[in-house]
Amino acid sequence: MSAGAGAARTAEIAARVEAFVRETVAPYEKDPRRDHHGAPTDALVAELKGKARDAGVLTPHILPDGGHLTQRETALVLRMTGLSPLGPLACNTGAPDEGNMYLLGKVGSDDIRRRFLQPMIEGRARSAFFMTEPASEGGAGSDPSMMKTSARLDGNHWVVNGRKAFITGAAGAQIGIVMAKADEGACMFLVDLPDPAIRIERVPNTIDSSMPGGHAVVAIDNLRIPADQMLGRAGEGFQYAQVRLSPARLSHCMRWLGACIRANEIATDYANRRMAFGKPLIDHEGVGFMLAENLIDLKQAELMIDWCADVLDTGALGTAESSMAKVAVSEALMRIADRCVQVMGGTGVTDDTIVEQIFREIRAFRIYDGPTEVHKWSLAKKIKRDWKAARA
CATH class of the missing domain: 2.40.110.10 (Butyryl-CoA Dehydrogenase, subunit A, domain 2)
Known part of the structure; x- marks a missing residue:
């Protein structure tokens, strides 16, 4: 498939996923079917997967012939599933399933792919x-x-x-x-x-x-x-963990970028509608600047994800690059989520909108697949190794 045809195919998949998440999934955010920890029940997830299957957007990053979108293409599709916290569950692109599917697709035997991978791809089993x-x-x-x-x-x-x-x-x-x-x-x-x-x-x-x-x-x-x-x-377990590691780190970034895009949309709408001191909030410099900073951080996060995805698409493990992306994106998204809450004031800390949950989820994301500090420490070790090698 030519690059142009591949891009068109990916854009079409992403558009269908975005429409599905915004129009079908988002209304379920108020659905009361939650366990005592607040997570969606398996019954709710099964219902959403059924709707995704009917809409043709279940496991959209894995093609009908079993092929996998490139990491760069996956970035666009997973970003759209992340527009709702329920989106990755509905579309079968969430953690840990997405990373596990990627790993088994790469290194699993035919029997393992048949017994364990296929039920996950079909949304019949989670892992x-x-x-x-x-x-x-x-x-x-x-x-x-x-x-x-x-x-x-x-x-x-x-x-x-x-x-x-x-x-x-x-x-x-x-x-x-x-x-x-x-x-x-x-x-x-x-x-x-x-x-x-x-x-x-x-x-x-x-x-x-x-x-x-x-x-x-x-x-x-x-x-x-x-x-x-x-x-x-x-003895090969860590080797296979490395195969999974960088793409799984990056797919977290992809999904949560989508969530913060949505949170920023909600905060922006609020700031343009809410009046205070004689004018809309957006016209107060302190609020307007926060939303401007959000746009900057959103674009930087998108570019960092795409850069790392391009590295992975060369076949490289991308260990250092994924560490850099994980740090840059998770910290940027934390700033965005925090500003969204701040812009919305009291409303931002209620469950009247999804912004409050996104803030909580992004805070946890700073720890998923390695805290910021561990990635910085790992990068610092690489800097020292590279310095020594350059002088050897």
């Missing part, structure tokens, strides 16, 4: 990625080398034991990707859920509320996994 471990036990968090969950070979099965924390969507998931450490090194396994050996201990209340199943603390007790459900070979 969880079991890597992070409890900080209180010195387990893996931003430093995956600290992983304590163990895996040992027993005949034609692997036996996994350990505890995991902040496992997004574990409650109610049908598919799990479990990371553990064997003598050979890190390993990655595919498992069917629920499994009695994987026990959800608790789902803590968190500041965000857009992801079904929350962020669970999980105990894994003598989980037996058939050897053919290992992704690749023993």
